[in-house]
Amino acid sequence: MAEPRKSVYVDEDQGCDDKSKDGSEQKPYRTLLFAHIQHPLDSSEGLQYLIRKKEPGIHQGPGVSEVHQQWVPATTTALKKAAKLYEQHKKKQAKGDELALREKQEAYKRQHVLHEAKKLKIRQDPQLPKALKIRLNEKDTALIKLRSGQSEQDVDYSEGRGTRVRVTGRVHRYRSQKDVIFLTLQDGYGLLQCVLTGDLTKTYDAMTMTLETSLEIYGEMWEVPPKQHAPDDRELHADYYEVIGKAAGDKEAITTRVAADADPQTLYDNRHLVIRGHHASSVMKVRAALLRAFRQTYEEITPSCLEVTPPCMVQTQVEGGATLFAFDYYGQKAYLTQSSQLYLETCLPSLGNVFCVAPSFRAEKSLTRRHLSEYTHVEAELDFITFDDLLVHLELVMCRVVELSLANPQIAKLILDLNPNFEAPERPFKRMKYAEAIEWLNEHDIKTGEGEAHKFGDDIAEAAERKMTDIINRPIFLTHFPTEIKAFYMRKDPQDPRVTESVDCLMPGVGEIVGGSMRMEDYDELMEAYKRVDIDPTPYYWYTDQRKYGTSPHGGYGLGLERFLAWMCGRFTVRECSLYPRFTDRCTP
Numbered sequence: 001m002a003e004p005r006k007s008v009y010v011d012e013d014q015g016c017d018d019k020s021k022d023g024s025e026q027k028p029y030r031t032l033l034f035a036h037i038q039h040p041l042d043s044s045e046g047l048q049y050l051i052r053k054k055e056p057g058i059h060q061g062p063g064v065s066e067v068h069q070q071w072v073p074a075t076t077t078a079l080k081k082a083a084k085l086y087e088q089h090k091k092k093q094a095k096g097d098e099l100a101l102r103e104k105q106e107a108y109k110r111q112h113v114l115h116e117a118k119k120l121k122i123r124q125d126p127q128l129p130k131a132l133k134i135r136l137n138e139k140d141t142a143l144i145k146l147r148s149g150q151s152e153q154d155v156d157y158s159e160g161r162g163t164r165v166r167v168t169g170r171v172h173r174y175r176s177q178k179d180v181i182f183l184t185l186q187d188g189y190g191l192l193q194c195v196l197t198g199d200l201t202k203t204y205d206a207m208t209m210t211l212e213t214s215l216e217i218y219g220e221m222w223e224v225p226p227k228q229h230a231p232d233d234r235e236l237h238a239d240y241y242e243v244i245g246k247a248a249g250d251k252e253a254i255t256t257r258v259a260a261d262a263d264p265q266t267l268y269d270n271r272h273l274v275i276r277g278h279h280a281s282s283v284m285k286v287r288a289a290l291l292r293a294f295r296q297t298y299e300e301i302t303p304s305c306l307e308v309t310p311p312c313m314v315q316t317q318v319e320g321g322a323t324l325f326a327f328d329y330y331g332q333k334a335y336l337t338q339s340s341q342l343y344l345e346t347c348l349p350s351l352g353n354v355f356c357v358a359p360s361f362r363a364e365k366s367l368t369r370r371h372l373s374e375y376t377h378v379e380a381e382l383d384f385i386t387f388d389d390l391l392v393h394l395e396l397v398m399c400r401v402v403e404l405s406l407a408n409p410q411i412a413k414l415i416l417d418l419n420p421n422f423e424a425p426e427r428p429f430k431r432m433k434y435a436e437a438i439e440w441l442n443e444h445d446i447k448t449g450e451g452e453a454h455k456f457g458d459d460i461a462e463a464a465e466r467k468m469t470d471i472i473n474r475p476i477f478l479t480h481f482p483t484e485i486k487a488f489y490m491r492k493d494p495q496d497p498r499v500t501e502s503v504d505c506l507m508p509g510v511g512e513i514v515g516g517s518m519r520m521e522d523y524d525e526l527m528e529a530y531k532r533v534d535i536d537p538t539p540y541y542w543y544t545d546q547r548k549y550g551t552s553p554h555g556g557y558g559l560g561l562e563r564f565l566a567w568m569c570g571r572f573t574v575r576e577c578s579l580y581p582r583f584t585d586r587c588t589p
Contacts, residue, residue, distance in 0.1 A: 006046055006047050006048070007025075007047075007048050007049075007050050007071075008023040008029070008035045008038075008039045008047065008048070008049050008050070009023055009024060009025050009028035009029070009049075009050050009051075009052075009071065010023075010028055010029050010030065010031065010032055010035050010049060010050065010051045010052075010074070011028040011029075011030065011051075011052055011053070012030060012031070012051065012052070012053040013053050014028070015028040015029045015030035015031075016028075016029070016030055017029055017030045017031055017034035019038075023035055023038060023039060025071070032049060032051065032074055032078055032079070032081075032082040033082050033085045033086060033089070035049055035082075036082050036083065036085075036086040037086065037089060040086070041083070048073055048074075049073065049074040049079070050071040050072065050073060050074070051071070051072060051073075051074050051078070052069045052070065052071050052072065053069060113207070114204055114207060114208070117202060117203055117204040117206075117207050118204045120199060120202055120203050120204075121203075122199055122200060122203055122240060122241075123240075124218065124239075124240040125239065125240070128164060128218075128239060129164045130164070131164045131165055131166035131218045132144075132163060132164065132165050132166065133165070133166045133167075134165050134166070134167060135167075135187060135189045135190065136167060136169055136185060136186065136187045136189055136190035136191060136192040137189040137190030138190075139232065143163070144163045144165065144221055145161065145162060145163045145221065146162060146163075146221050146222060146223045146234055147161040147162030147220060147221065147222045147223065148161075148222070148223040162220040162221045162222055162237075163220070163221050164218065164219065164220055164221075164239075165218070165219065165220075165221055165236065166216065166217070166218050167185060167187070167192060167194075167216070167217055167236065168185075168187060168214070168215065168216045168217075168244070169185030169186050169187035169192070169214070169215065170185065170186055170187070170212050170213065170214045170215070170247075170276075171183055171184070171185065171209065171210070171211050171212060171213045171214075171215065171247070172184045172185060172186040172191060172211070173211075174209055174210075174211060176201075176209075179197060179198075179201060180195065180196070180197055180201065181195070181196040181197075181200070181201050181206060181209070182194075182195060182196075183195075183196065183209075183215075183217075184230075184231065185215065185217070188281075190231065190232070191231035191232075192231060192232075192234075192235070192236055193224075193230035193231060193234075193235040193236070194217050194219065194235065194236045194238050194241075195219075195235055195236065195237050195238060196238050196241070197237075197238075200238055200239075200240075200241065205243045205246075208246075208249070210246065210247045210248065210249040210253060211247060211253065211254055211255060212247035212254050212276065213243060213245065213246050213247040214243075214244040214245040214247075215241055215242065215243055215244060216241060216242045216244055217236060217238050217240075217241040218238065218239055218240040218241065219236040219237050219238035219239050219240070220236070220237045220239070221234060221235075221236055221237075222234065222235050222236070222237050254273055254276070257270050257273055258270050258273045258274050258277070268575075268581070268586060269588065269589070271580055271581075271589060272589055275579065279418065280576070282414045282417065282418055282569075283418065283565065283569055283571065283576060283577055284579060285411070285414055286405070286411060286414050286415055286418070286565065286568065286569055287561070287565050287577065289405050289408060289411040290401060290405060290561065290564065290565060290568070291357060291561070292404075293400075293401040293402075293404040293405050294355075294357065294378055294397075294401055295307065295357075296404060297397055297400045297401050297404065298355050298380070298397070300400075301393075301396060301397070301400070303352060303353055304352075304353070305352075305353040305354055305355040305380055305382075306347075306351050306352060306353070306354050306355070307354070307355055307356060307357070308343075308344065308347055308351065308354050308355075308356050309356060309358065310337070310340035310343035310344065310356055310358060311337070311343070312336060312337050312358065312359060312361075313329060313334050313335075313336065313337070314334065314335055314336075314337045315329075315332070315333070315334050315335065315539055316335075316342060316539050316540055316543070317335065317338060317535075318337075318338045318339040318341055318342060318487065318489075319338045319339060319362070319487060320487075322363075322364075323338060323362045323363050323364045324336075324338065324363055325361050325363045325373075336361035337358075337359075337360055337361060338360055338361065338362060339360055339377065339379065339558055340356050340358055340360070340377065340379050341379055341381065341556060341558065342489075342540075342543045344356060344379060344380070344381040344556060345381050345519060345543065345546055345554065345556070346542065346543070346546060347381070348381055348383040348546075348552070348554055349383075349546075349549075349550060352383065353380065353381065353382045353383060354380065354381055355378065355379060355380035355381075356377075356378075356379050356380075357376065357377070357378050357561075358376075358377055358379070359374055359375070359376060359377065360374075360375060360376075360377040360558070361373060361374050362375075365584050366584065367583065367584055368462060369572060369573035369574065369575070370462065370510060370511060370512075370563055370566070370573070370574050371574070371583065372562060372574055372575070372578060372581060372582060372583050373582045373583050373584065373586075374578075374582040375560055375561070375562050375574070375578070376560075376561040376562065376578075377558050377559070377560065377561070378558070378559040378560075378561055378564075379556065379557065379558045379559070380397075380556050380557060381519075381554060381555070381556035382554060382555055382556060383552055383554045384552050384553060384554065385518075385553060385554060385555055386518075386553065387479075387501040387503075387518050387555065389555075390503070390516060390517075390518065390555045390556075390557070391429075391431070391477055391479075391503060394477075394503070394505060394514060394516065394557060395427045395428060395429055396427075398425070398475075398505070398514075398559075398564075399424070399425060399427055401564075402424045402425065402568070403424065405568070406424060415568055415569060418569040418570055418571075419568065419569050419570030421570070422568060422569075422570065425474070425475045425507075426474075429474070429475040429476060429477050429505070430472065430474055430475065430476045430477065431476075431477050431479065432476055432477065432478055432479070433478075433479050433480045433499075434456075434460075434478060434479065434480050434481045434482065434499065435456060435480070435499075437460065437468065437478055438454045438455065438456055438458070438460075440468060441454045441460070441464055441468060442454055444468070444471070446464050446467055446468065447464075448461060448464065449461050449463070456482065457482055457484065457485070459485045462511060462512075465478075465506060465511050465512065466506075466509075466510070466511040468506075469506040469507065469508050469511055470508050470509065472508075473508050474508070475505060475506065475507055475508075476505070476506040477503050477504075477505055478503065478504045478505075478506055479501075479502065479503045480493055480496070480499040480500065480501070480502065481499060481500055481502045481504075482498060482499055482500075483497075483498060483499065483500055486500050486502050486517070487517075488529040488530065488532065488533045488535065489517075489519050489520055489526070489529065490502050490517040490518070490519070490520070491517065491518040491519060491520045491521070491555075492525075500517055500518075501517055501518040501555070502515075502516070502517035502518075503515070503516050503517065503557070507563075507564075507567045508567075509566075509567060509570070510563050510566050510567040511563075512563070513559060513560055513563040513564050513567060514557050514558070514559045514560075515557060515558055516555065516556060516557025516558065517555060517556075517557075518553065518554070518555035519554055519555055519556065520547075521547060521551040521552060521553055521554065522547065522551070523544070523547035523548060523551070526544060526547055527544070560574070561577075562574040562577040562578055563577075565577040
């Protein structure tokens with residue numbers, strides 16, 4: 001008696017291609033191919049594939065019901081198609097198995113090589129000359145001699161032609177060739193290419209080298225061979241090295257953590273690793289150079305400005321209460337400063353012109369590319385001046401800072417690497433009154449954020465302001481803003497009381513980087529200004545006293561260092577110009 005044929009069920013609607021299914025009528029597969037894979041035809045002569053699917057039923061009411069077909073054998077055409085796909089599957093699986101086997105063999109071979117490499121121990125030759133400890137940027141020819149030409153040995157001190165040095169740093173770049181490893185070290189001061197040969201390339205540490213691993217390397221200084229390139233056209237031929245701190249690799253490698261195409265929030269989370277990169281570290285070096293240049297400029301101009309250090313914890317506002325960070329100060333309400341301007345004004349009578357470089361804080365929930373919640377504020381106050389004196393001073397300071405920065409070859413190279421199109425600004429800057437800017441915007445059909453034409457009294461939005469600046473493409477002093485949209489302490493223009501003697505300096509690509517004005521010197525006018533903006537003058541007694549005890553015409557400004565830096569370095573956002581940027585919802589790391 002013949003045995004009953006075994007049936008494998010395929011339900012194209014309710015089946016599932018999963019190994020948890022067994023192809024029974026209760027647990028059918030979804031496709032004929034998967035049924036072939038799990039139950040090949042050649043494995044059982046009495047095998048048959050039964051298939052069913054839904055088909056429209058009889059129209060009943062508003063919808064169409066569906067009924068299942070009966071189980072029917074797969075057609076010859078369907079079987080041929082599934083068989084063809086099955087053969088392709090087997091070939092692909094065989095290729096995958098072959099690749100997996102090869103990878104397994106290579107992994108085993110590498111593990112064996114690494115195991116043998118652990119047995120190799122390198123030692124420093126006590127017969128070699130004593131090594132001179134240097135930073136990677138050391139170029140003093142009185143200390144370091146570079147060897148040139150050729151030698152039969154990788155390291156040869158017999159003729160004393162190259163200085164033996166000892167350097168420390170982290171692996172910035174790594175390239176391995178047959179029997180030679182090229183490492184580029186960085187230590188924050190410079191870069192140095194190091195060449196490892198012989199047994200130095202065969203150790204376990206060399207074979208598992210990762211970027212950012214910290215090393216101490218000993219060797220002879222050489223000139224780079226003709227037609228070859230390396231930082232400063234020199235390299236170190238190593239005779240010994242030690243691993244100080246091995247950096248993580250594989251999935252935890254720094255290039256994985258901070259990949260160039262990573263999500264911006266991921267990069268901000270890993271800012272401590274991002275700043276190790278060339279661009280981020282270059283921006284920070286230019287930032288340091290700008291701070292030095294500002295301080296030098298304030299010292300050398302006539303009259304000079306004295307640096308002071310105002311407090312960051314205050315109980316008064318400067319730019320409006322809506323952007324204050326409030327906190328409890330021993331039971332009293334206090335704020336993080338929005339500006340040091342009020343305190344700088346108190347210094348004028350006894351210290352003369354003054355400036356400060358200090359953090360300012362704005363609780364402004366703005367996510368634009370030019371806003372930060374904490375930023376570095378370069379502020380200055382000048383005594384016995386006119387509004388025109390203030391503008392001339394601003395031009396002088398900014399142009400001199402740029403001049404000093406570009407005068408340093410290393411900093412100039414960093415700036416031009418970051419922003420190849422940067423050009424130092426020319427004086428005088430373009431002067432444009434607020435009313436003229438309103439006319440210009442309307443003439444060029446640049447609308448407000450609501451899509452309307454600009455009118456006198458509007459607070460010109462950032463986008464329109466930046467568009468105007470980019471079209472004009474030169475620094476602009478935008479002056480004489482309406483009283484209603486500026487701070488209470490700004491002096492009104494004697495020729496037009498509707499406006500203030502105020503100025504914003506606009507730079508192409510960034511927009512506003514400086515805001516300044518003449519300050520009210522009249523006591524009664526200041527008291528009226530408090531009243532106009534509904535500020536209680538009591539906490540400001542020390543500021544008001546400046547008008548009671550020998551007042552004077554004076555003015556000042558605040559410059560956002562990050563915006564100035566973004567302009568010079570061609571950065572898209574000021575967040576790139578802060579060591580650890582603080583903005584809305586971001587206070588880590």
